[in-house]
Amino acid sequence: MLKKPLLSLLFLSAVVAAVAGCPEKKLKAVRLPDLNVPRAGHSVFVVNGEPTVVGGHTSGFVPTATAEYYRDGEWHLLRTVYPHDQGFSTPLSSGKVLIGGGHEQPLGIGQIFSVEMYDPATHTFRGFGCLDRKRCFATGLEMDSGRVVIAGNWYNGDAIEQFDGQKYFTHLEEVSQFRACPYVFPVADGDIFVFGNMDYHGGAFDTIIVDRLRGEPLRVPLFDEWKPLRILTEVHAEDFHIGNQVYLIPVINSKQQVAVCRVEASGFSLLPTDNPIPMEYQGCPINYYHSVCVDRHAHQAYLFGYTKDDGRLHVIAIDLSPLISDLRFDSSGGSSILNSQISNLNSPLTHYYTEPMEPFVWSRPVLTPEGNLLIVGGAKFNADGTVDNFSPVANTLLLPLGRLPQDTGQASSSWLWLLLILIALLAAGATSIWLHRKTAKMAEKAKNADAIDNSDADETLMRRICQLMDEERLFINSDLKMADVANRLATNASYVSACINRQRGCSFIQFVNGYRIEYAKQLLRQYPDKKISEVWTVTGFANETSFFRTFKAMTGVTTSEWRAKNV
Numbered sequence: 001m002l003k004k005p006l007l008s009l010l011f012l013s014a015v016v017a018a019v020a021g022c023p024e025k026k027l028k029a030v031r032l033p034d035l036n037v038p039r040a041g042h043s044v045f046v047v048n049g050e051p052t053v054v055g056g057h058t059s060g061f062v063p064t065a066t067a068e069y070y071r072d073g074e075w076h077l078l079r080t081v082y083p084h085d086q087g088f089s090t091p092l093s094s095g096k097v098l099i100g101g102g103h104e105q106p107l108g109i110g111q112i113f114s115v116e117m118y119d120p121a122t123h124t125f126r127g128f129g130c131l132d133r134k135r136c137f138a139t140g141l142e143m144d145s146g147r148v149v150i151a152g153n154w155y156n157g158d159a160i161e162q163f164d165g166q167k168y169f170t171h172l173e174e175v176s177q178f179r180a181c182p183y184v185f186p187v188a189d190g191d192i193f194v195f196g197n198m199d200y201h202g203g204a205f206d207t208i209i210v211d212r213l214r215g216e217p218l219r220v221p222l223f224d225e226w227k228p229l230r231i232l233t234e235v236h237a238e239d240f241h242i243g244n245q246v247y248l249i250p251v252i253n254s255k256q257q258v259a260v261c262r263v264e265a266s267g268f269s270l271l272p273t274d275n276p277i278p279m280e281y282q283g284c285p286i287n288y289y290h291s292v293c294v295d296r297h298a299h300q301a302y303l304f305g306y307t308k309d310d311g312r313l314h315v316i317a318i319d320l321s322p323l324i325s326d327l328r329f330d331s332s333g334g335s336s337i338l339n340s341q342i343s344n345l346n347s348p349l350t351h352y353y354t355e356p357m358e359p360f361v362w363s364r365p366v367l368t369p370e371g372n373l374l375i376v377g378g379a380k381f382n383a384d385g386t387v388d389n390f391s392p393v394a395n396t397l398l399l400p401l402g403r404l405p406q407d408t409g410q411a412s413s414s415w416l417w418l419l420l421i422l423i424a425l426l427a428a429g430a431t432s433i434w435l436h437r438k439t440a441k442m443a444e445k446a447k448n449a450d451a452i453d454n455s456d457a458d459e460t461l462m463r464r465i466c467q468l469m470d471e472e473r474l475f476i477n478s479d480l481k482m483a484d485v486a487n488r489l490a491t492n493a494s495y496v497s498a499c500i501n502r503q504r505g506c507s508f509i510q511f512v513n514g515y516r517i518e519y520a521k522q523l524l525r526q527y528p529d530k531k532i533s534e535v536w537t538v539t540g541f542a543n544e545t546s547f548f549r550t551f552k553a554m555t556g557v558t559t560s561e562w563r564a565k566n567v
Contacts, residue, residue, distance in 0.1 A: 021275060022274075022275040022276075022277075022278050022316075022349045022350070022351045023349075023350050023351065024350075024351045024352075024353065025350060025351070025352050025353075026352075026353060026354075026355075027313075027315065027352040027353060027354050027399055027400075027401070028354070028355070028400070029313070029354050029355075029357070029397045029398065029399055030397070030398040030399075030400055031395070031396070031397060031398075032070075032374075032396040032397070032398055033073065033074050033075060033396060034075070034394040034395060034396060035053065035068055035075050035376065035377055035394040035395075035396065036066075036068055036075055036077040036394070037058050037064055037066050037068070037077065037394065038058055038059055038377065038391075038392045038393055038394040039053065039055075039056035039057065039058050039064060039066075039377045039392050039394070040056055040057060040361075040362070040363070040377060040378050040379035040389060040392035040393075041055070041056040041057050041085045041086045041103075041108075041379070041389070041392075042054060042055050042056025042085075042376075042377060043055060043056075043084065043087060043088065043089035043099065043234055044089075044234075044363075044364055044366050044374075044376050044377075045089055045091055045097065045236070045366060046366055046367070046368060046369065046374075047091055047095070047097055047120045048095070048120040048121070049369050050069045050070055050071055050120060051069070051070040051366065051368065051374055051376065052067065052068070052069040052070070052097075052118075052120070053067060053068050053069075053376050053377060054067040054080060054084060054087075054089060054097075054099055054118065055067065055080060055083055055084030055085055055087055055099070055102060056084075056085055056086075056377065056392070057085045057103070057106070057108075057389065057392065058392060059390070059391060059392065060106065060390060061106050061107050061108065061389045061390045062106045063083035063084075063085035063102065063103060063105075063106065064083055064085075065079060065080045065081070065082060065083040066078065066079060066080060067079075067080050067118070067125070069120070069123060070396075075396075076123070078123055078124075078125070079125070080099070080116065080118075080125045081114070081116045081125050081126070081127035082102075082112065082114035082116060082127060083102060084099055084100070084101065084102035084112075084114070085102045085103040085108070085136075086101075086102055086103055086108070086136050086137050086154070086234075087099060087100055087101040087102035087112075087136070087138075088100055088101055088135075088138045088139055088140045088150070088152075088234055089118075089140070089234065089236075090140035090141065090142055090148055090236075091142075091236070091238075092142050092148075093142060093146070095119075095120065095121065096117050096118060096119050096120070097117070097118040097120070098115065098117060098118075098140060098142075098148060098163065099115065099116050099117070099118055099125070100114065100115035100116070100131055100135070100138070100140070100150070101114070101115075101131060101134075101135035101136055101138050102114070102136055103136055104134070108389065110134070110136075111134035111135050111136040111153065111154065111155075111156050112134055112135075112136075113130035113131045113133075113134050114127065114130060114131075115127070115128065115129055115130060115131060115163075115169070116128065128167060129167050129168065129169060130169065131150070131161065131169050132159075132161040132169045132170055132171050133153070133156070133157065133159065133161065133171075134153075134156060135150070135152065135153050135154075135156070136153060136154040136155075136156070137152055137153065137154040137180040137181050137200075137232070137234075138150055138151065138152040138153060138181075139151060139152045139181065139182050139183070139184045139234070139235055140163075140184070141184045141185060141186065141192065141237055143186060143190065143192075144186070144190070145165075145190070146165040147162050147163060147164055147165050148162065148163040148165065149161070149162050149163075149172065149184060149192060149213075150162070150163065150169075150184075151175065151179070151182050151184050151194050151211075152179050152180055152181055152182045152184075152196075153178065153179075153180065153200050154180050154200055155200060155201065156200065157178060157200075158175050158177075158178040158179060158200060159171060159172070159173065159174050159175055160172045160173045160174075160175060160194065160211070160213070172213075173211075173213065175194065175211050176209040176211050176217045177199065177205060177209050177211075178199060178200040179194075179195070179196045179198060179199060179200065180196070180198045180199065180200050180202065180232065181196060181198060181231055181232055181233065181234065181235060182194050182195060182196035182235075183195055183196055183228070183235060183237075183247075183249060183291075184235075184237065185237035185241070185245075185247055185263075186237070186245055187245050187264065187265035188245060188265040189214065190213065190214065191212055191213050191214040191215070191265070192212065192213050193210050193211075193212060193218075193263070194210070194211040194212070195208055195209065195210040195211065195228065196208075196228055196230075196231075197227045197228040197229070197230050198230045198231070198232065202232070204227070204230060205227075207219070207223075208220060208223040208227060208228065220268045222251075222261065222268045222269065222270070223251075223268070225253055225254075226251035226252065226253050226259060226261065226270065227251060227252060227253075228249055228250070228251055228261075229249075229250040229251060229252050229258065229288060229291075231250075231289065231290060231291055233289075233290055233291075233362075233363075233364045234364060235291050239291060239292070239293050239294065239366075239367070240291050240292040240293065240294055240301075241294060241296075242294055242296065242301075242320065242323070243296060245264060245265060246262065246263070246264045247262070247263045247264070248260050248261070248262060248263070248271060248292040248294060248301055248318075249261050249263060249291060249292060250288055250291060250292060250303055251270075252288075256279065257276065257277070257279060258277045258279065258288050258303075259271070259273075259276075259277060260273070260277070260292060260301070260303065260318065271318070271347060272345065272346045272347065273318065273346055273347050273348070273349050274346040274347065274348045274349060275349050277303065277316055277349065278314070278316065278349075278351050280307075281307055281312065281314060281351075281353060282310075284307035284308075284309040284310055284312075285307065285309075286305040286306070286307055286314050287305055287306055287307070287308065288303060288304065288305040289304060289305065289306065289362065290303075290304045290364060290365060292318075293365060293366070293367055293373070294320075295367055295371050295402070297371065297477070298371050298402065298472070299319065299320045299321050299473075299476075300317055300318065300319060300320060300401075301317070301318040301320055302315050302316065302317055302318070302365075302367075302373065302401070303315070303316040303318065304316075304365055306360060306381075308360070308381060310356045311356040311357045311358060311359075311360040311381075312353050312354050312355070312356055312357065312360075313353070313354045313357060313360070313375075313399075314351065314352070314353050314354075315351075315352040315353075315373065315399060315401070316349055316350070316351055316352075317349065317350040317351075317352060317401070318347050318348075318349055319347050319348040319349075319350070320347060321347075321473065322345035322346060322347050322348075323345075323347070352399075352401070354399075357397075359380040359381070359393060360380070360381050361375070361377070361378030361379060361380055361381070361392075361393050361395065362378050362379045362380075362381060362387050363375050363376060363377055363378025363379075365399070368398075368402070370402045371401060371402020372398050372399060372400050372401055372402045373398070373399040373401055374396070374397070374398055374399075375395075375396070375397045375399070376395075376396050376397075377392060377393060377394060377395065377396075378392065378393060378395070379391075379392050379393075380392070380393060458499045458502055458503055459503065461489070461491065461495070461496070461499045462499055462500070462503040462504070464489055465485060465489065465496065465499070465500070468485065468488060468489065469512075469515050473519075474488075475512050475515040475516050475519070475539075475540045476516070476519070476538060476539060476540040477540060478540050478541060478542045480512060480540065481493075482496055482497055482508045485508075496508065512540070513541075513550050513554070514554065515540075516539045516540045516541060516547075516550070517539075517550060517551055517554045517555070519539050519540075520535055520536065520539045520547070520551065520559075521555075521562065521566070523535045523538070523539070524559065524562065524563050524566070524567060525566060525567055528563070528567045532559050532560070532563075535559075536548075
């Protein structure tokens with residue numbers, strides 16, 4: 001149980017946060033090389049570390065039997081067996097990707113039976129069978145058994161079917177509602193939830209029914225007030241999966257306020273946040289258009305919107321750290337549920353916004369291995385807010401919320417390299433002249449000035465390192481390396497090491513462990529009933545022995561002794 005002073009503090013913090021409002025930060029989109037084929041309605045995913053797009057339609061609203069993958073700073077064009085415009089893609093545990101369905105004709109007409117398998121190791125596609133029914137705007141999900149369940153359709157009947165993992169697709173179960181782009185995800189003991197708020201004609205449901213494989217369909221009381229956001233894009237369960245079959249989805253009420261719903265087998269509930277999700281920016285309404293995207297490694301979730309009046313993209317970052325008591329994150333970014341003791345703590349929000357974009361496009365964002373967000377291709381928005389499917393774009397935009405990928409610089413134009421070469425030649429000439437003309441006295445002054453400059457640079461870098469630790473809690477990643485911090489700050493690891501040594505008089509690991517111990521003490525103070533074994537697992541230490549040894553070395557006492565004196 002939480003003590004009364006802590007409850008008062010939490011209440012006061014919530015009031016202060018509500019008054020302060022959601023922090024806003026400007027986000028600069030990075031332009032990467034364009035696709036070879038302008039496209040919208042395509043599937044997009046990251047497999048083998050490679051962003052990949054499959055199908056969609058190109059100029060004239062014509063389906064395209066092509067795919068592309070991004071490697072070494074450029075997009076590589078492939079041929080698919082069939083065109084899949086508004087089809088589905090399901091990454092499999094085998095490393096391959098199941099691709100299926102889509103429109104039968106140009107202009108978004110009809111549905112198809114076609115399926116094929118993409119092998120990212122060889123960058124090849126193989127057609128091998130057909131769906132049980134023609135589908136478009138469907139969702140696929142691989143189960144633990146290796147079979148794939150598929151649901152959803154557009155202007156055609158719907159049902160749940162399954163792929164046996166080898167060749168055959170068969171009818172599995174009828175559905176209570178015909179849906180387009182439904183949520184399909186596992187919950188427990190081989191069961192799944194299937195639901196959404198878009199019927200197969202694009203309309204909203206008056207009543208939301210949740211279909212299951214095991215048991216009767218569900219009526220969710222929360223959905224009487226808050227309905228799932230209508231999303232006409234492909235959804236992948238892993239995109240909004242926190243861990244251990246707990247998921248986050250956007251919901252909206254009759255007042256057009258958007259919130260985030262936490263979904264698990266035991267029920268549906270709103271995720272508490274320190275501020276309401278922003279619904280406007282500088283007087284322009286924000287329209288949210290996609291599901292939540294979760295970065296399990298960084299403990300962040302992202303919600304996407306746009307303001308059609310000024311063409312800005314908006315990303316709402318949700319800090320999942322307050323769920324730390326009922327989510328244990330491992331070093332690979334996975335997690336498992338422990339308990340729900342403080343699940344009502346508010347998750348802090350940060351509102352990122354871009355400069356106005358021209359054109360602004362409708363496309364599903366995906367998370368890169370570096371923790372950035374990638375928006376590839378898409379359909380342009382018209383001035384009246386409708387989507388122009390006849391003139392898709394080839395744009396590729398990177399939203400650098402994580403580390404910039406190593407090959408981002410390859411997107412630069414050739415003139416930049418010429419400029420760098422010219423600067424290097426000029427610098428070399430200037431250095432040569434300086435070496436010949438500098439007197440001993442001037443050299444001594446320069447040496448002193450350099451020492452001052454280096455000190456100032458060290459202090460600046462040290463502030464940035466501390467800010468990174470304080471605001472993003474990089475230290476809770478047990479695999480954190482000096483190179484990770486250097487990459488985030490666009491510098492090198494040697495400079496980071498030397499700076500920490502000069503400014504703090506310790507090594508990088510000692511510096512990081514200092515943050516981990518302070519975080520552990522914070523948790524011990526705030527949650528006196530929490531077991532110490534639950535504390536060390538979320539502070540970033542790789543093992544229990546290291547935690548206890550470091551704690552005593554830095555505090556002079558054991559964790560039990562410290563808690564007895566300070567709680």
